[in-house]
Amino acid sequence: MPLITQRTQLAVETEGSEGTAETLVVGDMRHCLNPVWSPDTPMDDRMLVDESLSPHALVPGLRSAKMEFDMELKGSGTAGTAPAIGEVLLGCGFKETIVGGTSVTYTPLSTGDISLTLALYMDGLIKKMWGARGDVNFSLNVGKPGMAHFVFTGADYSVTDGAMLSPTYETTNPPVFLSSSFSVQSYSALVGVVEIAMNNAITLRQDANLESGHYSAVRTKRLPTMTIDPEAVLVATHDFYGRLRAGTEAALSITLGATPGNICTITAPKVQYKGISSDDKDGYRNFGIECQLNRSSGDDELSIAFT
Numbered sequence: 001m002p003l004i005t006q007r008t009q010l011a012v013e014t015e016g017s018e019g020t021a022e023t024l025v026v027g028d029m030r031h032c033l034n035p036v037w038s039p040d041t042p043m044d045d046r047m048l049v050d051e052s053l054s055p056h057a058l059v060p061g062l063r064s065a066k067m068e069f070d071m072e073l074k075g076s077g078t079a080g081t082a083p084a085i086g087e088v089l090l091g092c093g094f095k096e097t098i099v100g101g102t103s104v105t106y107t108p109l110s111t112g113d114i115s116l117t118l119a120l121y122m123d124g125l126i127k128k129m130w131g132a133r134g135d136v137n138f139s140l141n142v143g144k145p146g147m148a149h150f151v152f153t154g155a156d157y158s159v160t161d162g163a164m165l166s167p168t169y170e171t172t173n174p175p176v177f178l179s180s181s182f183s184v185q186s187y188s189a190l191v192g193v194v195e196i197a198m199n200n201a202i203t204l205r206q207d208a209n210l211e212s213g214h215y216s217a218v219r220t221k222r223l224p225t226m227t228i229d230p231e232a233v234l235v236a237t238h239d240f241y242g243r244l245r246a247g248t249e250a251a252l253s254i255t256l257g258a259t260p261g262n263i264c265t266i267t268a269p270k271v272q273y274k275g276i277s278s279d280d281k282d283g284y285r286n287f288g289i290e291c292q293l294n295r296s297s298g299d300d301e302l303s304i305a306f307t
Contacts, residue, residue: 007123008035009164010069012087015115019131019155019216022117029167030084033147035069037120037127039157063212064204065129065157067118072174073138073146075262075306080104083306084170088150091116092136093200093219094304105305108198108222110298115216118152126162129154131216135200138266138304142192145174146256146264153202156212175257175264184271184291185250187238189230192281194254196266196293196302199223224293224301226252226271232278232285240287244273249294265305270294 010032013022043058076083080101090096093113094106119128134152182191200222207215235242243250249270256264275290293301 003123003125005123007164009121009167010035011119011121011165012091013117014087014090015117015130018115019210019214021128021130021156021158024117024119024128026165026167029165029169030071030088031169032069032071035067035120037067037129038065039159040064040066062206062214063156064214064217065127065154066151067120067127067129067132067154068149068151071148071150073148073256073264074170074172074174075257075264076104076170077172077261079261079307081261083172085148087116088134088148089136089304090114091132091152092134092150092198093222103305103307105303107303108224108299108301113219116152118154121162121164123164124161126160127157128160129157131155131214133200133202133217133219135202136198138194138196140177140180140194140254140256142177145176153204153217155204155214155216156210172262175259175262177256179255179258181253181255183251183253184228184230185238185243185248185252185273189228189238191228191230193227193229195227197225198302199225224268226268226291226293228289228291229279229281230287230289231281232287240273240276240289244276247272252293260307263307265303265307267303267305268293268301269296270301 010030011024011028013028046056071085082104089106095109097105116132117130132152132154137149139147201220205215249272252268252271254266272292277288295301
């Protein structure tokens with residue numbers, strides 16, 4: 001029988017010991033979109049010379065894997081209860097702050113981030129990787145649900161046969177990017193698209209004591225950025241170019257949703273414009289604004305709160 005693409009499940013679990021694969025269970029399952037898993041096993045090309053032109057066997061060396069997928073930006077349905085996306089964000093260098101019955105907030109951290117074991121259950125195949133850390137981009141398009149795109153790098157992988165599981169998934173519907181109270185640098189710009197990228201630098205820690213040659217993936221730096229597409233306005237309305245010239249830093253605020261337990265508020269204390277292009281959108285002018293999300297006191301350049 002063929003393996004059906006739609007019959008795919010994502011499993012995510014925090015590792016108790018970094019770089020050691022977790023046993024995945026039904027409670028680790030998450031909904032996702034567009035999952036892709038790819039192994040990386042470089043082969044040593046042995047260019048031996050002799051009387052024949054025929055190639056010699058390749059020798060496999062280091063092993064690692066990548067996984068990417070999208071998740072909807074939505075709450076759990078209960079204020080103060082972590083959403084399904086939460087643990088995945090922790091694997092991208094965020095920390096979680098829970099206020100019971102009120103909120104769950106994710107902010108970046110510089111030390112102490114967790115590693116993950118992830119797997120795709122693909123209609124009978126289980127493609128698994130561990131010792132993983134990742135990067136995330138957030139995309140908001142007017143009239144559509146907010147999305148998070150994840151790319152994880154794992155220190156080792158396995159592919160085995162195994163049955164799919166029967167989990168209970170998070171059932172909330174994602175809020176769409178409307179009635180968002182969007183504001184940047186104290187200006188309620190008319191925007192259609194917002195893209196926020198954490199730009200985590202992920203590398204693999206080599207360890208010749210291990211079969212894969214890798215201990216775990218590690219996050220070595222981040223440079224959060226944002227792009228927006230505001231409608232062009234006069235200087236008197238909002239001086240984009242003047243603020244670019246002056247290096248002005250000021251706050252960002254975006255709200256998705258209005259139902260308690262499924263409200264997502266994205267804030268940044270010090271957004272700085274770093275590039276402006278002039279574009280055309282269906283016959284009227286708009287700007288392409290590139291921004292950097294700067295620190296206030298540190299590890300606070302972005303906040304994602306579910307209430």
